[in-house]
Amino acid sequence: xxxxxxxxxxxxxxxxxQEPELHQDLVTLNMIRELDIQGDKVSFxxxxxxxxxxxxxxxxxxxRQAVMSLGGVKEVIIKMxxxxxxxxRMRGLVNMPIRNAIAVGSGKGGVGKSTVSVNLAxxxxxxxxxxxxxxxxxxxxxxxxxxGVEKLPPPQGQKLIPAQAYGIKMISMGLLVKPxxxxxxxxxMLNSAxxxxxxxxEWGELDYLIVDLPPGxxxxxxxxxxxxxxxxxxxxxxxxxxxxxDAGRGLNMFRTxxxxxxxxxxxxxxxDLPDGTRMDIFGSGGGEQLALxxxxxxxxxxxxxxxxxxxxxxxxxxxxxxPDSPTAKALIEIAQKIAAQVSVAALSAKNEMPINxxx
Numbered sequence: 001x002x003x004x005x006x007x008x009x010x011x012x013x014x015x016x017x018q019e020p021e022l023h024q025d026l027v028t029l030n031m032i033r034e035l036d037i038q039g040d041k042v043s044f045x046x047x048x049x050x051x052x053x054x055x056x057x058x059x060x061x062x063x064r065q066a067v068m069s070l071g072g073v074k075e076v077i078i079k080m081x082x083x084x085x086x087x088x089r090m091r092g093l094v095n096m097p098i099r100n101a102i103a104v105g106s107g108k109g110g111v112g113k114s115t116v117s118v119n120l121a122x123x124x125x126x127x128x129x130x131x132x133x134x135x136x137x138x139x140x141x142x143x144x145x146x147x148g149v150e151k152l153p154p155p156q157g158q159k160l161i162p163a164q165a166y167g168i169k170m171i172s173m174g175l176l177v178k179p180x181x182x183x184x185x186x187x188x189m190l191n192s193a194x195x196x197x198x199x200x201x202e203w204g205e206l207d208y209l210i211v212d213l214p215p216g217x218x219x220x221x222x223x224x225x226x227x228x229x230x231x232x233x234x235x236x237x238x239x240x241x242x243x244x245x246d247a248g249r250g251l252n253m254f255r256t257x258x259x260x261x262x263x264x265x266x267x268x269x270x271x272d273l274p275d276g277t278r279m280d281i282f283g284s285g286g287g288e289q290l291a292l293x294x295x296x297x298x299x300x301x302x303x304x305x306x307x308x309x310x311x312x313x314x315x316x317x318x319x320x321x322x323p324d325s326p327t328a329k330a331l332i333e334i335a336q337k338i339a340a341q342v343s344v345a346a347l348s349a350k351n352e353m354p355i356n357x358x359x
Contacts, residue, residue: 005037005072010044013066020055021340022347026063033081042067043077049343050207051082051128054336084129084207084339085346089229098132098206100231100342102262103224105213105250112267113137113236115308116331117212118146119319120234123335125167126319129207132162133170134197136224137214141174148315151175159202166320171201194223208339225257231342232262234299237287239266251294262341263297264290265334271304272326299337302330 015027026032026046033045046063048056060078067076086099104117114137121133135143144150147165152175155161162169173193203209211224224230233254237247251261266287291298305327311318319328 005040005042005070007035007037009070010035010037010042010067013070014044014063017059017062017066020058021053021344022049026059034079040072040074041077042070042073042075043079045079045081048080048082049347050084050339052124052336052339053082054333054340056080082128085343087229087231087342087346089231098203098209100207100346101209101211101228102338102342103211103213103230103233103254103259104236105233105254106215106236106247111215111236111238111247112302112308113215114142114146114212115312115317116234116236116265116267116302117210118143118312119317119328119331120335120338121168121170121208121210122166122317123319123332124208124210124339126332127335127339129339130205131168132203132206132209133168134209134211135170135172135174136194136197136211138173138193141172142312143170143172143212144174145315146312146317149175156202158200160200161202165315166317169203169206171197195227198228208342222257225254225259230259231345232260234262234338235264235290235296236267237264237290238268239287248290248294251290251296260345261294261296262338263299264294265299266301268304269301297337297341300330300334302334303327 011027011032014032015025017026018024019026019029019031022029031047033047035044036042046059048059053059060080063078064076067073084099086097089101104113104120106113114135117133121131125131133143135141137143144163147163147170149163149165149170152163152171153161160171162171163175164170211228211230213224235247235251235254247264251264254261264287269287287301288298290296303326305318305322305325307322307325308318308327311321318325319331322328323332
């Protein structure tokens, strides 16, 4: 007669499965939930630290193999869920909890920073995360056009209600002024606008707030870092030398403000031609050089694709319109890397998981 399968045996098997990013096993990290055994069938939930986990397939496969190796087990049912850890930073201006806030910046304009911000936010939402996008590019707010949003919902009491598109919540100065109206801001006004975007908007509970900053190293980044403790910043650059110099200044500004650098994205890296050759329109390898020189993580290259421009003009981001294109795949992979990095940093800082130990 076969011995009955016990919870202790299942947990012992799962304790040999490592979480690749955190370098500890699933049981020690308290990631196993709702373990249930019915005869020869074992079911449980694996609670990931982000729905955008780049290695969820590997974790599921190894967990299944570990339990199937037990004598008597005929079937393993695994549910993959997620609980994004809070980075632990106090955000007094924001009424509802924002677990992680990520700034997207660059030293200069024209590098596709808003495009990257939009597609990262949508990619995280597609994975199942609760995402907000704050267009803090007060001078040239393009994100409403990129998401096909023309106006905000009616306010509720004293609170602005963010617009919604592709599963994300979004606020932008472009939705608060008349179309075509020039925006001329001085430092104190800018600071006030950013604080209003934080304190006067009903964001609700968010796993990630992505903040698209104006280009340069001026008042907006300083105001944001003071008003909203950031989990980290992502720097967008082009491969060319001039862009790298500006991006380096932007990176150093965040370091001066003691904002962790999550990594560098090289946008418009190359153009694949119909004949199979690759054209380096803006040079090559610059983003990796900058990452190496500044000891920052290189998050990846995003190739040039006319559908990025078409999607930006028509309000349909490329991760939605052409999800299988090399450009969309690069952006989705970068979003996963950022989510994983933020989770690892949050858990390392607190050295504990914000979930319950399995009974």
